[in-house]
Amino acid sequence: xxxxxxxxxxxxxxxxxxxxxxxxxxxxxxxxxxxxxxxxxxxxxxxxxxxxxxxxxxxxxxxxxxxxxxxxxxxxxxxxxxxxxxxxxxxxxxxxxxxxxxxxxxxxxxxxxxxxxxxxxxxxxxxxxxxxxxxxxxxxxxxxxxxxxxxxxxxxxxxxxxxxxxxxxxxxxxxxxxxxxxxxxxxxxxxxxxxxxxxxxxxxxxxxxxxxxxxxxxxxxxxxxxxxxxxxxxxxxxxxxxxxxxxxxxxxxxxxxxxxxxxxxxxxxxxxxxxxxxxxxxxxxxxxxxxxxxxxxxxxxxxxxxxxxxxxxxxxxxxxxxxxxxxxxxxxxxxxxxxxxxxxxxxxxxxxxxxxxxxxxxxxxxxxxxxxxxxxxxxxxxxxxxxxxxxxxxxxxxxxxxxxxxxxxxxxxxxxxxxxxxxxxxxxxxxxxxxxxxxxxxxxxxxxxxxxxxxxxxxxxxxxxxxxxxxxxxxxxxxxxxxxxxxxx
Ligand SMILES: [Zn+2]
Numbered sequence: 001x002x003x004x005x006x007x008x009x010x011x012x013x014x015x016x017x018x019x020x021x022x023x024x025x026x027x028x029x030x031x032x033x034x035x036x037x038x039x040x041x042x043x044x045x046x047x048x049x050x051x052x053x054x055x056x057x058x059x060x061x062x063x064x065x066x067x068x069x070x071x072x073x074x075x076x077x078x079x080x081x082x083x084x085x086x087x088x089x090x091x092x093x094x095x096x097x098x099x100x101x102x103x104x105x106x107x108x109x110x111x112x113x114x115x116x117x118x119x120x121x122x123x124x125x126x127x128x129x130x131x132x133x134x135x136x137x138x139x140x141x142x143x144x145x146x147x148x149x150x151x152x153x154x155x156x157x158x159x160x161x162x163x164x165x166x167x168x169x170x171x172x173x174x175x176x177x178x179x180x181x182x183x184x185x186x187x188x189x190x191x192x193x194x195x196x197x198x199x200x201x202x203x204x205x206x207x208x209x210x211x212x213x214x215x216x217x218x219x220x221x222x223x224x225x226x227x228x229x230x231x232x233x234x235x236x237x238x239x240x241x242x243x244x245x246x247x248x249x250x251x252x253x254x255x256x257x258x259x260x261x262x263x264x265x266x267x268x269x270x271x272x273x274x275x276x277x278x279x280x281x282x283x284x285x286x287x288x289x290x291x292x293x294x295x296x297x298x299x300x301x302x303x304x305x306x307x308x309x310x311x312x313x314x315x316x317x318x319x320x321x322x323x324x325x326x327x328x329x330x331x332x333x334x335x336x337x338x339x340x341x342x343x344x345x346x347x348x349x350x351x352x353x354x355x356x357x358x359x360x361x362x363x364x365x366x367x368x369x370x371x372x373x374x375x376x377x378x379x380x381x382x383x384x385x386x387x388x389x390x391x392x393x394x395x396x397x398x399x400x401x402x403x404x405x406x407x408x409x410x411x412x413x414x415x416x417x418x419x420x421x422x423x424x425x426x427x428x429x430x431x432x433x434x435x436x437x438x439x440x441x442x443x444x445x446x447x448x449x450x451x452x453x454x455x456x457x458x459x460x461x462x463x464x465x466x467x468x469x470x471x472x473x474x475x476x477x478x479x480x481x482x483x484x485x486x487x488x489x
């Protein structure tokens with residue numbers, strides 16, 4: 001996600017399906033989603049059939065799924081946005097939504113299940129018999145979605161309906177930890193998932209257009225509805241946006257089709273051009289973009305933008321060069337979070353800080369935007385120093401650690417300044433320490449080595465140390481754990 005602290009602003013601020021190309025074969029879950037959206041009631045009927053595989057070393061009695069839409073329910077009060085963002089999120093007043101589970105089958109038979117956890121954000125599906133390592137089981141979940149009137153990942157606004165994090169998605173299972181069941185929180189992107197294969201069928205009223213995160217196989221007419229089917233393989237999530245107002249312009253970057261959906265943009269070709277340059281630049285710098293399409297979607301959204309594999313949301317409230325900045329930032333996430341994944345709840349810096357740094361590299365390369373790399377870095381230094389001073393004054397101390405869970409950041413500015421601002425400074429310092437050539441070759445190797453996997457901070461540090469030819473543990477420790485208090489004094 002891109003929070004708009006940006007630039008010069010001084011806000012404080014199936015059958016077995018396998019991966020290929022990363023050298024390892026890994027069994028994947030396979031999702032078939034069918035959804036019908038009713039615009040009158042702002043609701044959707046859905047069915048999610050998961051061909052689920054146990055990739056752990058343990059036998060499972062049950063499988064846990066995230067029900068993120070329930071963060072938008074009344075019980076989830078305060079989970080989706082900070083108090084300061086409420087007016088932007090709910091311009092027409094507070095509105096609630098959620099997901100109701102209506103039926104669960106396992107292997108074709110009705111199964112026991114329970115909706116659990118904070119605000120009912122977890123679905124626990126009891127298996128009829130133990131699922132042993134490498135075994136598969138079919139889990140079918142029927143549900144009803146109620147969309148909130150909210151400018152958020154999940155919800156409808158004046159111009160578009162966002163379907164982000166909208167379906168039951170399997171929690172990642174970690175050896176020694178179990179299912180990773182953390183819920184929603186207003187800071188950051190509280191998501192963590194494994195790559196999977198998806199087939200999605202969406203029906204929606206005829207007067208809407210759809211922007212989706214996959215290969216649009218076909219769209220057919222069915223009475224008053226259109227039905228679109230799209231596929232996406234080796235992705236860690238799927239999403240789509242509906243709007244009655246979408247215009248579309250398209251271009252190619254190599255074999256990748258880039259579609260820009262917009263309803264309020266005086267220079268759509270310029271925005272599309274930024275997206276194309278971003279895909280080209282990151283592809284050249286870090287490694288090829290592996291998917292055949294990317295949707296860049298203008299929509300109603302409380303923050304600057306939001307990334308999903310093969311689809312990025314760009315807020316319609318952003319304008320000017322900030323708009324290009326958000327496009328470049330969200331597209332960098334296709335590499336960091338999309339292809340190379342991580343636990344965004346516990347180790348947000350891994351994708352967010354690297355994405356912010358990658359965005360600075362983009363603007364260093366394309367001088368026509370008049371945002372220089374040095375300007376970005378010096379702006380970050382100023383913002384970070386300002387943050388330290390203010391927090392020191394207000395609280396008598398500052399927590400400048402980056403490596404903590406999202407719920408351990410006490411305020412939004414504390415999160416933004418440590419993860420984005422301190423994060424970009426970390427990578428700028430690393431650049432000075434190991435040099436441009438080494439840094440870029442290491443990022444290329446990192447992308448290739450960990451494509452479609454989830455990386456931990458310790459794996460990241462070990463990889464960078466091995467490629468830099470020196471132990472970088474102390475370097476990362478001082479940055480990540482906040483031991484260097486005033487780095488730029
Ligand atoms: Zn981001």
